[in-house]
Amino acid sequence: MHLSDDDLHDYAGGELSPRRMAEAAAHLEACDACRAAAAPLMALTARLAALPRAGDTAADLWPALHTRLAEEERSAQVPVARVISLDERRTRRMMPAWAAHAAAAAVVFTLGFGGGRLSGTGDAAAMLVAADTVATAVEAAARVQRAGTEYVAAVAQFVAFARGGDSLAAARGRQATLAACYGASRELTRLRADDTSAVRLFRTAATALHGPAHAAPPPPPVF
Amino acid sequence: MTATAPPEPALLDAPAAAPRDPAAFEALYRAHYRHVYAVTLRMTCDVSRAEDLTQEVFVRVWQKLPTFRGDSALSTWIHTVAVRTTLQNMRSESRREARVTTTDDPARYAAEARRAMPETAVDLERAIAALPSGARSVLLLHDVNGYRYHEIAEMLGVSLGTVKSQLNRARRLMMEALER
Numbered sequence: 001m002h003l004s005d006d007d008l009h010d011y012a013g014g015e016l017s018p019r020r021m022a023e024a025a026a027h028l029e030a031c032d033a034c035r036a037a038a039a040p041l042m043a044l045t046a047r048l049a050a051l052p053r054a055g056d057t058a059a060d061l062w063p064a065l066h067t068r069l070a071e072e073e074r075s076a077q078v079p080v081a082r083v084i085s086l087d088e089r090r091t092r093r094m095m096p097a098w099a100a101h102a103a104a105a106a107v108v109f110t111l112g113f114g115g116g117r118l119s120g121t122g123d124a125a126a127m128l129v130a131a132d133t134v135a136t137a138v139e140a141a142a143r144v145q146r147a148g149t150e151y152v153a154a155v156a157q158f159v160a161f162a163r164g165g166d167s168l169a170a171a172r173g174r175q176a177t178l179a180a181c182y183g184a185s186r187e188l189t190r191l192r193a194d195d196t197s198a199v200r201l202f203r204t205a206a207t208a209l210h211g212p213a214h215a216a217p218p219p220p221p222v223f
Numbered sequence: 224m225t226a227t228a229p230p231e232p233a234l235l236d237a238p239a240a241a242p243r244d245p246a247a248f249e250a251l252y253r254a255h256y257r258h259v260y261a262v263t264l265r266m267t268c269d270v271s272r273a274e275d276l277t278q279e280v281f282v283r284v285w286q287k288l289p290t291f292r293g294d295s296a297l298s299t300w301i302h303t304v305a306v307r308t309t310l311q312n313m314r315s316e317s318r319r320e321a322r323v324t325t326t327d328d329p330a331r332y333a334a335e336a337r338r339a340m341p342e343t344a345v346d347l348e349r350a351i352a353a354l355p356s357g358a359r360s361v362l363l364l365h366d367v368n369g370y371r372y373h374e375i376a377e378m379l380g381v382s383l384g385t386v387k388s389q390l391n392r393a394r395r396l397m398m399e400a401l402e403r
Contacts, residue, residue, distance in 0.1 A: 009391050013365060015372055040398050047347060048366040054257035055264055055339030057274055061256065062249060065278045069245045069285055 003027055003034045012041040252281055255298060259305040264339060265363050266309045268332040268352040276312055280305045306364065310378060313356060329353045350400035358393035365390055 003011070003024055010016045011024045028035050259280050264273040283304055291300055329352035336348040351359060364370045364378070365386075375386045 005391070006387065009387070009394065012394075013390070041394060044394060044397055044401070045366050047344060048362070049369075051347060051367055052340040052343050053261050053367070055261040055336070056257060057260050057277065058270070058338070059274075061274060061278055062252060065252065065281055066245050066249070068278065068282055069248065072282060072285060073245070 002031065003038075008034070008038050008041055012038065012045045248281075248285060251284075255301050256281070258298070258302060261340065262302065262305045262363075262368070263309050264336065265348075265351065265367070266306075266313065266360060268329070268359075270332075270335050272312075276305075276309055279312070280308045283308055302368070306368070306370075307378065310360065313360070346401060347397075350397050353400060354393055354396055358389050358396065361386055361389040362393035362397070366394075 007016070007020075007024060011021065011028075014021070016024060028038055256277060260273060260277045263276040263280070264270065267273050267276065280301070284301055287304065291297070295303075329349045332352040333345050333349040336343055336352075337345050351362065354362065360379070361375060364375045365372070370378070372383055372386050372390075376383050379386070
């Protein structure tokens with residue numbers, strides 16, 4: 001039996017399962033009629049796949065784009081006040097010391113590792129210059145940011161467990177927090193020791209927790 | 224265990240709101256704009272629209288970069304933003320014009336394609352430009368950009384069967400045009 005028109009298209013586009021691809025190839029090998037029907041299709045898809053995928057604009061678009069981005073940035077900087085509910089204020093007052101410390105640690109890591117997002121968006125120009133390619137820097141920043149997010153989630157989970165008064169759950173939560181902390185730190189230490197953006201992240205975090213007097217960068221963590 | 228929600232870190236969104244540096248973004252733009260322009264130019268077959276869309280794509284990249292999690296390569300992510308932005312623009316444009324568009328002048332487009340991509344096959348570019356826009360999009364997404372049927376169906380919001388029939392039709396029209 002000959003291959004259907006749909007089969008020929010699926011075969012030419014590589015959309016058949018591996019088993020069906022092998023069967024179709026064997027059939028085409030043996031069947032002159034199907035091979036003749038498939039030939040122009042195969043030639044077309046091969047030529048389309050070989051078309052260049054990059055092209056130059058007639059004029060440089062960057063100056064106009066730069067202006068648009070500056071406008072975007074100005075409109076994004078309008079401050080938004082956050083209303084804190086009465087319940088939330090009450091919760092904050094009643095937060096025990098250990099929970100406050102955990103929340104403070106979360107803030108530090110959010111600042112520190114969340115800073116990866118800044119690197120990705122261009123704030124840490126130094127990091128972009130130091131990296132081999134722009135793509136490498138942005139992808140590295142995204143990994144750091146993800147590690148930071150996981151750490152913050154683990155801290156939040158730990159706080160929830162501890163509040164529940166279940167010491168076993170709290171111990172497990174603490175373990176998860178430490179594991180996330182380790183992962184986040186490992187990502188951060190991949191940055192070069194003299195990387196100015198990494199130093200700035202440490203300084204921002206230290207300022208947030210202890211004030212400007214303690215803003216000198218700590219030595220990199222050792223594992 | 225009580226169901227009390229954990230305290231939300233108050234500064235979680237602070238980095239996204241911080242000022243960003245367009246000068247650093249320029250390096251990213253320079254590394255990727257040629258790929259984005261090729262996508263927008265082929266899909267619209269219209270130079271000025273493709274240039275506008277290229278800018279629009281990078282504005283979106285600028286806005287969405289804080290949400291990029293590194294799950295795929297940055298170039299893949301930018302390519303997807305380019306395709307989705309262009310498709311969205313084409314949809315709203317065709318709704319506005321209430322018609323299925325082919326490009327006004329395939330030969331003019333082919334000349335621009337050769338200027339932008341000197342090594343391209345002009346006969347193919349001309350035949351692509353002469354396709355109805357729906358068939359052209361599916362052909363470009365599948366046969367040029369390498370998306371699979373199911374990915375195209377998701378991007379266009381149509382069934383798998385529609386994607387296949389549009390693609391088969393586009394290839395048939397291409398082969399007829401190339402035989403002439």
